[in-house]
Amino acid sequence: MKVRKNASARNAAPVLVLLAALTGAAATAANAAVPEAQVNRLGNDLTPIGAERAGEGDIPEWTGGLSSVPSNVDYQPGEHLKDPFPSDPVRYTVTGANAAEYADILTAGQRAMLDLYDTYKLNVYQTRRTCAYPENVYQATKRNAAVGELVGGGNGVSKAIMGFPFPIPNNAYEIVWNHTLRYRSFKLTRQFAAAPMTPSGDYTLLKVQDEAIFWWSDPSKGSAEELNNNSIFYIANTIEPARAAGNVILVHEAINAAVRPRQAWQYSPGTRRVRRAPNIAFDNPGVNTDGLSTADSFDGYNGSLERYDWTVKGKSPRLIAANAYATLNSSYEEFLTPRHVNQDRVRYELHRVWEIEANLRPETRHVYARRTLYLDEDSWQITGSALYDGRGEIWRVQEIQQAQAYQVPLCGYNAQIDYDLQASRYLAAGLQNEEPPVNFFADELDGDRYTPSAIRRMGAR
Numbered sequence: 001m002k003v004r005k006n007a008s009a010r011n012a013a014p015v016l017v018l019l020a021a022l023t024g025a026a027a028t029a030a031n032a033a034v035p036e037a038q039v040n041r042l043g044n045d046l047t048p049i050g051a052e053r054a055g056e057g058d059i060p061e062w063t064g065g066l067s068s069v070p071s072n073v074d075y076q077p078g079e080h081l082k083d084p085f086p087s088d089p090v091r092y093t094v095t096g097a098n099a100a101e102y103a104d105i106l107t108a109g110q111r112a113m114l115d116l117y118d119t120y121k122l123n124v125y126q127t128r129r130t131c132a133y134p135e136n137v138y139q140a141t142k143r144n145a146a147v148g149e150l151v152g153g154g155n156g157v158s159k160a161i162m163g164f165p166f167p168i169p170n171n172a173y174e175i176v177w178n179h180t181l182r183y184r185s186f187k188l189t190r191q192f193a194a195a196p197m198t199p200s201g202d203y204t205l206l207k208v209q210d211e212a213i214f215w216w217s218d219p220s221k222g223s224a225e226e227l228n229n230n231s232i233f234y235i236a237n238t239i240e241p242a243r244a245a246g247n248v249i250l251v252h253e254a255i256n257a258a259v260r261p262r263q264a265w266q267y268s269p270g271t272r273r274v275r276r277a278p279n280i281a282f283d284n285p286g287v288n289t290d291g292l293s294t295a296d297s298f299d300g301y302n303g304s305l306e307r308y309d310w311t312v313k314g315k316s317p318r319l320i321a322a323n324a325y326a327t328l329n330s331s332y333e334e335f336l337t338p339r340h341v342n343q344d345r346v347r348y349e350l351h352r353v354w355e356i357e358a359n360l361r362p363e364t365r366h367v368y369a370r371r372t373l374y375l376d377e378d379s380w381q382i383t384g385s386a387l388y389d390g391r392g393e394i395w396r397v398q399e400i401q402q403a404q405a406y407q408v409p410l411c412g413y414n415a416q417i418d419y420d421l422q423a424s425r426y427l428a429a430g431l432q433n434e435e436p437p438v439n440f441f442a443d444e445l446d447g448d449r450y451t452p453s454a455i456r457r458m459g460a461r
Helices: 099-105 110-116 133-147 171-180 450-457
Strands: 090-093 122-124 147-150 156-158 187-197 206-214 231-242 248-254 263-269 273-276 310-322 348-360 372-374 382-388 394-405 410-420 425-431
Touching: 090 099, 099 110, 099 310, 099 372, 122 348, 171 310, 171 372, 231 450, 248 450, 263 425, 263 450, 273 348, 273 450, 310 372, 310 382, 310 394
Parallel strands: none
Antiparallel strands: 090 122, 147 156, 187 206, 187 425, 206 231, 231 248, 248 263, 263 273, 310 348, 348 372, 372 382, 382 394, 394 410, 410 425
16 A cells, blocks of 8 residues: 655644744854743653654654564564564555656655666655653753754854754754764664675675764763763774774764864874874765765764755655664675665655755865755654765765664664765665674773774784
8 A cells, every 4th residue: 555645745844943044044153042832842742852743644653662672572682683563564665667756755865866776666664653762861852952052153062961952953053963962872882894885796895893982972961061072982993804904093073173173093004003084074085985985974974064054955754764674684695786785675664854955165175065964853863865066966875774772772773875876886884784783881981992092002903
């Protein structure tokens, strides 16, 4: 049975406090506080993080998400997440042949992929609004709605802490900050794989052990001002293949880049030295991407917002890759196929999605002249993007496959796919399919570990 296809006709802008400001231009140094009446909508007609609780057409009401292991799932700590919805059937499939019928619920990137590849398709399932977070994140988010402020011309956040800084946003900058500072636990370790694909489908699998302390989510802190301008400490250690093993990067991400830009270092086993790495930012090639993605495209978007003017185009139902448990439980051989990933292992659902446009400022430079980002209202996570070259044509398309980590709980992602339409190649990264499960409770991590000397020792082993 097909679902209603004209669901995007309604723009869901009433969530915003100041619609005029939202669709306007640049952010000011600090926005006006959200009125108390609006703050009190959180947990009522809005979810605790600011999504619309009510359903709309084929999008159901949010009823709390999956905040614990579902009763129909036999999950044990240390295992990969199992699919709570293994019997859900495909409701309909979007292909290049019928894409016009579904044009209003497709993203620009999906339309480009359907036009380019006759084998590309989107299998659409029942929408399951599974995103949920811990109660302390909800409480902090409600407080943030009343006190959070943009600073540094939109390049920083003050007064808020933990959770989502702007659950009732006034402009695009606040929405992007919700993505950047979304709850991903406090201390995390994982191992992931990346596969830069050739046009014929050949690849060499890279494996990386990374870890992070999300200082923003430190439960002992009461405001951003207590964090010494530290947002994230991050280490990524490449362990395979042998020719790349021992390359280690260290990043100290700031809360206010206008005060102190990102600091980064890289250890190279070839030189046996740690060097400052200012190139791990903006449009420099991303580490372990074979030139298929930029440094600021990791996680959809990361880092300073300073090179673009950001605006909100609206919020409307779109298809996104959600509840991606089938991806996680596929082998690499099964999932990594020529031209694009195996679309029979990707679950698409209709969700309300924020559409943000970033246009390059005239006085700055970047290989992407324009970016369109799509963020799921239930997680504030970027789930896809279209990246445009200087001619105004789509150059690259990103898809970030989202799934609820119900044992935490938090809404995370299982894979990031970067399609280069001009090179007919793609990069599949963040893959955990055949890797150990993510450890969202890495209490052993200590901030003193995140130093240049520490990554030198790590790379030299």
